[in-house]
Amino acid sequence: MIEVENLSVRWLGAEAIRDASLSIAAGERLGVVGESGSGKTLLALTLMGMAPEGMDVSGTIRVDGHDMAAAGDAAWRRLRARRVAMIFQEPMAALNPLRTVGDTVAEPMRLHDGASRAQARRRVLDLFEETGIPDPERRLSQYPHELSGGQRQRVLIALALACDPGLLIADEPTTALDAHVALRITELLVRLARDRNMALMFISHDLAAVSRTTERLLVMYCGDIVERGPTARVLRDPSHPYTQGLTAARPALAAAGGRRRLATIRGSVPALGDMGKGCRFAGRCAQELAVCGETRPTSADTGPGASAACHLLTQRATT
Numbered sequence: 483m484i485e486v487e488n489l490s491v492r493w494l495g496a497e498a499i500r501d502a503s504l505s506i507a508a509g510e511r512l513g514v515v516g517e518s519g520s521g522k523t524l525l526a527l528t529l530m531g532m533a534p535e536g537m538d539v540s541g542t543i544r545v546d547g548h549d550m551a552a553a554g555d556a557a558w559r560r561l562r563a564r565r566v567a568m569i570f571q572e573p574m575a576a577l578n579p580l581r582t583v584g585d586t587v588a589e590p591m592r593l594h595d596g597a598s599r600a601q602a603r604r605r606v607l608d609l610f611e612e613t614g615i616p617d618p619e620r621r622l623s624q625y626p627h628e629l630s631g632g633q634r635q636r637v638l639i640a641l642a643l644a645c646d647p648g649l650l651i652a653d654e655p656t657t658a659l660d661a662h663v664a665l666r667i668t669e670l671l672v673r674l675a676r677d678r679n680m681a682l683m684f685i686s687h688d689l690a691a692v693s694r695t696t697e698r699l700l701v702m703y704c705g706d707i708v709e710r711g712p713t714a715r716v717l718r719d720p721s722h723p724y725t726q727g728l729t730a731a732r733p734a735l736a737a738a739g740g741r742r743r744l745a746t747i748r749g750s751v752p753a754l755g756d757m758g759k760g761c762r763f764a765g766r767c768a769q770e771l772a773v774c775g776e777t778r779p780t781s782a783d784t785g786p787g788a789s790a791a792c793h794l795l796t797q798r799a800t801t
């Protein structure tokens with residue numbers, strides 16, 4: 483869907499991105515990790531034609547085979563309206579506090595698709611349902627501050643999906659969320675990408691989230707793509723020193739012996755599915771399991787005695 487060749491982004495003579503080449507196929511889930519300032523967000527913004535003013539962009543960006551280097555502002559605007567959408571790490575900052583979330587999500591439908599008020603309302607309700615926003619009818623007329631952080635991130639995802647993009651770029655979408663809600667959001671992104679055959683570019687510092695969300699991984703360091711490959715392989719057997727340092731800093735469960743401990747607790751893992759709503763341990767355990775490349779348990783929000791089960795599992799995971 484997107485092909486990038488020899489992309490460089492310079493500012494005041496310094497190269498913030500150097501000679502980057504990558505491609506993302508329809509329906510593919512690509513992770514991007516790298517230290518702060520390595521160029522992840524800039525790469526994403528450049529793919530949307532939104533590199534900050536004054537930056538010098540060179541190289542080739544092709545979307546659906548069309549060369550965007552030669553494209554004018556109108557073509558980039560069309561691309562952002564129709565093909566590529568982006569969500570950010572802090573949903574509160576990305577939503578207009580003075581508009582209801584229903585109106586916010588309806589706006590691109592009315593603007594770009596010419597949908598009537600009633601048609602847009604219907605589609606917003608469908609999107610709220612698809613993205614798991616509870617009680618969608620009531621939410622339509624609520625303002626961002628009336629929703630939880632996880633619900634706001636779902637609204638942003640619904641907004642990004644409003645015009646059915648071919649690629650969704652998620653720039654650290656779980657950073658502002660607790661581990662359990664973060665797990666749910668990554669599950670949602672994977673489901674949406676699969677159901678819609680939508681490509682996903684998932685930028686994160688969180689290796690557990692990257693490992694459960696993406697199939698392929700790019701590692702950025704000081705503006706260079708220094709490593710790439712299947713996510714599980716790169717995380718298991720990193721070759722670049724930066725990636726080696728990053729993976730060495732993962733939770734203890736993933737370190738030597740983690741697999742043994744994992745084998746011990748594996749029998750308890752399905753219990754995660756019954757854990758209580760808001761149980762942070764469940765999210766954390768699930769993340770650690772995901773880091774180890776193990777199948778992630780489902781996490782339904784039901785079940786009595788959840789925190790006791792969770793406590794037991796956490797104890798087992800840490801001993």
Ligand SMILES: Nc1ncnc2c1ncn2[C@@H]1O[C@H](COP(=O)(O)OP(=O)(O)OP(=O)(O)O)[C@@H](O)[C@H]1O
Nearest residue numbers: 493498516517518519520521522523524525534535
């Ligand atoms: N508007 C701007 N003007 C000048 N330099 C910028 C601008 N935006 C980003 N940069 C520079 O580009 C480089 C890459 O920044 P970028 O935001 O892409 O990093 P990042 O990898 O996303 O970091 P983080 O993980 O902290 O979000 C940095 O050196 C940053 O200072």
